[in-house]
Amino acid sequence: MTVYYIITHNCNLSCPHCIRGASNNNNMNTQSAIAGLNKLFDDYPDATIILSGGEPTLHPDFDIILQEASKLFRCVVINSNGTINYFRTSDSWKQNNVIIQFSIDGDENTHNEIRGKGNFEKVIHNIEFINQNNKQIWISTTVSKNNYDSIKKLPDVFCKYRIGKWQIAPMMPFGNANRSDIISIDEWNELVDELIEITPFRLGVRKLFDINKLISLTDSDIQRIAENSRNMDFRNCGCLQSKVYVYPNMNVYPCTCLTDMPLGRLSKDTLKSILAKANQNCIICSCEKCRKCRYFPICNGGCWGMQKKYGADIRCPLVGELTNV
Template identity: 25%
Template sequence: MIDKYNRKIDYVRLSITDKCNFRCNYCMNENVRFMQDNELLSLIEIEKLVKVLKDLKFKNIRLTGGEPTLRPDIIDIAKIIKNYFGEFSITTNGSLMHILAQDLKKNGLKNVNFSLDSLNRYTFTKITKRDDLNNVLNGLEKSLEIGLNVKLNTVIQKRNFNEVFELIEFAAKYKLPIRFIELMPIGNNYNENDFISEDILKSKISEKYSLIPYDKKLGIGPSKYYIIKELNSKIGFISAMTHNFCSSCNKIRISANGNIYPCLAFDYHIPIKDVILKEEKLKEKIQFAILEKPQRHYLNEIKKVTPMHKMGG
């Protein structure tokens, strides 16, 4: 589908829960309140939604959360998506992938983005508030062992800035692309003092490595990639704050309780749960949401309240 700025919108990030077993410093507090189970889209509603998305020519679905692997019926959801789309992607903190990776792959999972902000147990625990690094690394190993396509996501901030080279070299060792993501002022946990820009990060990396622009896409996301010459590895930057990529945005987000967010940077949303079992009305709402997609974000000018985990990350 084409929006009013002539962007092709064919990618949906579908949240299946707002719950998470981590409490990352930039995302949520310990006292966060999650949705009740009866607020979440049911399997029947998810199947209807996935069918309509396929009918509307969406090409790619990525499951998100919260932490999507916490949803008890995630395998059933995978089977639904496989039936209509053949395959899907997931973004995960990785803590349960050592248990779920095999069954998810069997039921259509192809691409996995692992969130990995530190390889140091102390720093990892300081960021996530959970001493769970070993399970994440075990999940990563399991995913690679069974042949899933894996990328690493690192939210760069002052508290892990000194680990940049270690993270790059870890990714290179496993021949994985790593993407560094700028902090965004979304929700109530953003701390401006933690912010590291892409340019500062590149300057740091250039002290040790040469970055050669890589003009091919890896997947369907917004990351701009480079080759690290000395390691023959790939590194990406997702920098919504300092290197706006809105002109090429191709996605909408659907929250776990059935709200379409045309843009990550706005609280504005279109509820669909009330029409989700009525195909034609659901199609109309999705089409309307795409037409409501703004030209660009204004994160530097407008305060956004809805936290990331409530809208599908």
């Protein structure tokens, strides 16, 4: 289980692809944050905790929350935009079970066009500082039409540093994102193939709606994959099965795309009881064409957020032209 712990909505940037978009600058209450972490540990001691935001390091008690999380869990990820001075003023992030992930969305010119002048340099300086402290860095990248051509330049940039993993995802039409800036599935899958060829370090990336691979599946293949909850080759992003989001008010959501669908509140119930109730009652996909599709048992209709917003996952080549999309 991966738990995205959104400890603040406060952020020093306003990125055009931000999936959470503009929001009130509220912080998770520190006592509630610590109590929630302990409650999560009771149910899922092997969970990965991702401290996120906003910019999580802007929480006034970030160090306290990080120390509690790293004391409990074997893996804690700081999901930062990499422009903050926190890493030069604290030692808490140096613990072995803490992973630091920074966002880079293109080469210097492209990244600065997206995230603001001078921000690429700030991230690189923090990467160098963290590497000097004998720690690898993870990188996350969001791909849109605005930076598509620049992405292929990044392996050469990253080879200068100790990169533990490069996590890459396509932009989603939520928050600040403009639907017209989303790349097509064909563009995405072509990029995945090329990045696998040219990247000499660990990649967190996969094809989406890979029709050529899907049509080769037998009925028994589909059943086997559907019964294996860990098989992510064809599934949606893992809503309710492998990840959840906890927001500053302690509300639990299946995805950050589904903030109109709170499942419960961690301050009142355990995560196990919240998820048990959600899995029993939650039917997301109402698209008749999707539900009749041969591959529905394994893809679950794709992105649930898109299903709620557009009636179906508009990226799927099999969805076609639906009247409500």
